[in-house]
Amino acid sequence: EDLFFAGNQVDNRMYINTGDFTFEDVTQAAGLNKPDPRQWSSGVNIVDINRDGLLDIYVCNTLHKDSSLLRNLLYINQGNNNDDIPSFKEMGEAYGIADPSHSSHAQFFDYDNDGDLDLFIGVNVIEGRYPNEFGPIVSDGTNPNRDNLFRNDWDETLGHPVFTDVSLAAGLLQDGYSHSTLIYDFNEDGWQDIYVANDYQSDDLVFINNQDGTFTDQARKMFKHFSLSAMGSDVADINNDGAADLFVTEMQPYYNKRKKLFQGGSNYQNTILTERYGYTYQYPRNTLQLNRGTNPETGLPIFSDIGMFAHVQETDWSWATLFADFDNDGWKDIYIANGFPKDVTDRDFSDFRASAGTVASNDMLLSHIPEVKSPNFLFHNTGNLDFENVTEEWGLKIPSFSNGAAYADLDNDGDLDLITNNIDDPAFIFENRSNSGRHYLRVKLNGSQKNPDAFGAIVSLKFDDQIQQLHLLSGRGYLSKSESTLHFGLDDRTEIPELEVIWPDGKRSTLTNVAADQVLVVDYNETSAAPGQDNLQSPKPIFASATVQHDLQYKEQAYDYIDFNFQRTIPHKFSQYGSSISVGDVNGDGLEDVFLPSTGGFPQHWFIQQEGGHFTEKTVTYKEDEKLLEEETGSLLFDADGDGDLDLYLVRGSAQFKAGSELYKDVLYLNDGKGEFTLTTGALPEITANGSCVKAADFDLDGDLDLFVGSRVLPSAYPLPDRSFLLRNDSESGQVKFTDVTEHYSPALIEPGLISDALWTDFNNDHRPDLILAGEWMPIRFFQNDGEGFTEITDQSGLAGQTGWWNSLAAADLDLDGDIDYIAGNFGENIYYQCTSDEPIRIYGKDLDKNGTIDPLISCYWQDSLGERHEYLYHPRADLVKQFVGIRKKFNTHGAYGEATVPEMFTKEEMADALILNARWMKSSVIENLGNGQFAIRALPIEAQLAPLYGILPKDVNNDGQPDLLLVGNDFGMEVQQGRADAFAGLVLINQGNWDFKPLSIAESHFTIMGEGRGLVSLLSDQQQELILGTQHRDSLRVFTYTEHPDNGYIPLTSGEVKAVYHLKNGQTRVEEWYWGSSFMSQRGRYLTISPEVESVEVMNGSGKQTRLIDGNGIL
DSSP, X not given: OOEEEOOSSSOOEEEEEEETTEEEXXXXXXXXXXXXXXXXXXXXXXXXXXXXXXXXXXXXXXXXXXXXXXXXXXXXXXXXXXXXXEEEEEOHHHHTOOOOSOEEEEEEEOSXXXXXXXXXXXXXXXXXXXXXXXXXXXXXXXXXXXXXXXXXXEETTTTEEEEEEOTTTTTOOOBOOEEEEEEEOTTOSSXXXXXXXXXXXXXXXXXXXXXXXXXXXXXXXXXXXXESSOOOEEXXXXXXXXXXXXXXXXXXXXXXXXXXXXXXXXXXXXXXHHHHHTOOEEESSOEEEXXXXXXXXXXXXXXEEOHHHHTOSOOSSEEEEEEEOSSSSSSOEEEEEEOBSSOTTOHHHHHHHHXXXXXXXXXXXXXXXXXXXXXXXXXXXXXXXXXXXXXXXXXXXXXXXXXXXXEEOTTOSSSOEEEEEESSSOOEEEOOOOOOOXXXXXXXXXXXXXXXXXXXOEEEEEOSSOEEEEEOOSOOXXXXXXXXXXXXXXXTOOEEEXXXXXXXXXXXXXEEXXXXXXXXXXXXXXXXXXXXXXXXXXXXXXXXEOTTTTTOOOBOOOOOOOGGXXXXXXXXXXXXXXXXXXXXXXXXXXXXXXXXXXXXXXXEEEEEEXXXXXXXXXXEOOOOSTTOOOOEEEEEEEOSSSSSSOEEEXXXXXXXXXTTOGGGOOEEEEEOSSSOEEXXXXXXXXXXXXXXXXXXXXXXXXXXOEEEEEEOBOTTSTTSBXXXXXXXXXXXXXXXXXXXXXXXXXXXXXXXXXXXXXXXXXXXXXXXXXXXXXXXXXXXXXEEEOSSSEEEOHHHHTXXXXXXXXXXXXXXXXXXXXXXXXXXXXXXXXXXXXXXXXXXXXXXXXXXXXXXXXXXXXXEEEEOTTSOEEEEEOSOHHHHHHHOTXXXXXXXXXXXXHHOOHHHXXXXXXXXXXXXXXXXXXXXXXXXXXXXXXXXXXXXXXXXXXXXXXXXXXXXXXXXXXXXXXXXXXXXXXXXXXXXXXOOOOEEEEEOSTTOEEEOOHHHHOOOOOSEXXXXXXXXXXXXXXXXXXXXXXXXXXXXXXXXXXXXXXXXXXXXXXXXXXXXXXXOEEEXXXXXSOSTTEEOOOXXXXXXXXXXXXXXXTTSOEEEEEETTSOO
């Protein structure tokens, strides 16, 4: 492989590879000097554009205002001269692609499926408004910074193509600042689509090919968010599941001082303007977008950013990125080119310029701009969606100003070498000397007559346990093109059972039993290229959307409240959880109904089930405030007064009002038996805490239902907790009364923490309901019911050290051993707040400036400039100054603030009376009940760690007798440096026994809840079918049913039945409990399910007495 380098203030250069890593500069002899030395060249493509078997060179130009200096250059290969040096002739004008549009990079591909190569050019020019300024998106084609598309029209007379600009006709109308482009068939319809990574405020674009010569930007239907100032990009399959993933670079620094110099103050106004003007959310960090599969409702793939989980989100001022297997282990690694000569984002320089700009000369100002000369990065793919930084270990830790990069096997030894273009320094040529002994396969494609380079082809290696796949593009990374030979690492495999080539026209070639360690040439014209067809049968999904069929159309409405205005340094909002969902038969007709409470300012909704399984909507107002400002964070349908019907308890919360406000007052509504509810007074103690949940159980075993009411944060005083309550049901003779017995039964439950969820469950099998609590900055807390009160056994449970940001609790006998195990939703590991047992996240809560408000300071462990890890404050200096102005005096520059560790910032005396809490375990988990108050914790699979987990529904979805798990989550209310935690798309985990849970793909489940998933419940329809309902904050209720309805029997429970023992036909036993409220903001239907695997079921009441014995046919 030979090398071509584009220069900006220097000439372009071409080097012939003469072997043994020596190269000869043949630029002048080849005729490749710039026509005008002032031209500023950017992107480069190598392509046989005229189908003569010789590789031509296309060079993009930019920067200047003079259009003559902007024209792109096309060098047509004339063949080798007498010195065996290729000779080139510049013919851009003759071919119609001497485009003067400030081109950044180009892609050759066949957009109209006529067999030849058309041309897409990314454009980056700043004209008009400041590029980071919000404003209406220009999508009418009038902005000069829109991209260009040229159609290839072959001219028989000229013997070469002439390109026609079809940009406007093709619908490429959106403005942007293109840094890099990718070509990939995102929706797998056989037509190539376009990804454009845009700088500044402009969205990245995904132009989906409409198959008629036009494109439509569908980015927002596929991606939850993007990198803000997107730079380089690449596409490849990082987890060998056959679906291509994306990586896009940005500028987030990787050690603390640089972070603090880079980060400005948090500005929630950007979020508001993003929504107002219709932008996609964007964040200043690299994004690794995992392809989750095709959304069954749009036909487009769903992508989730997992960059923080994979530890690749911050590599400083980054440019090129490349996916490639550099160690031949079968997994694609990530290379990132890095550096910038003048760091104009440095906050200390910005402050200096603001103060000295009126007196300092431009030269003086320029001399004070710091450099960002930092090493490039190489991340090794460990095979589990995680990447290890091996930059130093693999010999690449050399500071540089690097931009473009490419890979090629320069010495033909079976591994990939690296080439990187540097500013003001010689280029890097990194020889790969891994000598791992691992095997490889290199595939060289000879394409069709019209597309001899075979750009757009896909090569797949198929093994029993995985698929390796590569896509051949005309350019990738940043302004660059790597070798066209596709390189596969094989680890210890010496043979490939099946190799498939999908050619650009859709035809397929298949080879079997291909030997490793060779360059395999596959020729379109010499293989039996058959018309494309999918040999694999798509699995029939478990679920199908059923919202419309059952008339359950509902969308939660909510105002956007800005919690950060009152405490700037909190990690996330407390006003953005939305409202709960409760299921129960409220009108006594034997059919389960649905209650949907509301956020502040809106009424509540009932959906009353009718015969045939349809629902009728009923809007009600169970609020006293004339503006309906009360917000329900918990709801419970239960029989409060013992008259046999379901009454309604509403917990008020959301932290939007002052502590103790009447708008937080909990209320109880009594049912008349027909589904009409009346507010009762005097039944409850005065509860005006910022509530979060309500759960019921007969904890004193007197035959009625008592309550636990949990509360979260004391409003505007995070991380201090508000009050929680144990309410004993002392109703008698028709008089409803609940008594606060918290102090009597368990004083520890008065302020047990920032409670997010609670669960009444018999964890020690003594037939008394015990209590488990989940919350933020705390472990899962266990309170054992001893008949006289509740004794906390957390310290003896084995889980005291697993402090986390716990969100939710659910229960099932997951291992079929006769006791109840637990599922606990945590915040996951795809966030900036990374922790371990040795390096926890901490929060310090104290009124530091003595102004009457708590100043919350969050810390975590990050690197310093030498790679040593220390505890630093998380917050940008500007945020901390607004929260605690005293920090300005201690550290008067961003750099000094970034160098100071937490122990250096505050003395022990200053923090002596602060509330200090830790989080050491952020993984959503299953908790095995070992008996005797002992538990063991296990992390759920990786797919469950990609976002905060809220709704959890244990459900045997495949009828094998083992409880599987349905999960929903996401949190869009994170502080703005972190951005929306949005990687969940809904998840089904199949219980395979022995604590092994298999994640189903979207294709296998069709269970998709992509917004802020909150409540998750099941109910029984009149058609003896189960429905799954999932709520989303500020979004639509999602309803699912089984595509193949299981051969199950369903039996409603009486109010006193709380437990069952299932005897399975295989001899195993499974225990199940039923709850008055379980999982986050959820109350599911109460019925038992008899699947074909069930021999019999023993049903019991709260005291353990058998109430019914049911055989496998549902007969008593």
